[in-house]
Amino acid sequence: MSTHREERGHYLIEAGAYLLPGENKWQPRLTMTRLPCANKLSKSQAFPGLTPIFATAKGATRYAADLGRRMVDEESSRLTV
Numbered sequence: 736m737s738t739h740r741e742e743r744g745h746y747l748i749e750a751g752a753y754l755l756p757g758e759n760k761w762q763p764r765l766t767m768t769r770l771p772c773a774n775k776l777s778k779s780q781a782f783p784g785l786t787p788i789f790a791t792a793k794g795a796t797r798y799a800a801d802l803g804r805r806m807v808d809e810e811s812s813r814l815t816v
Contacts, residue, residue, distance in 0.1 A: 739800045750765050750800035
């Protein structure tokens, strides 16, 4: 399983892929963690069950990382941490 980690803005993006049981398909996984600062503690938010499903772990991981970047850059309302 491939994993990608990067800091962007005040967040740590952790993207990966999960091999679906009984299939040869990969589901993107994304966890966003707000980095600690002077007046806020670190807090994480997971995004399970992302779609679409990919044929490769690399494709699923890339999708999740791109989604995390967009959420930070666009200050998405889905990002609640």
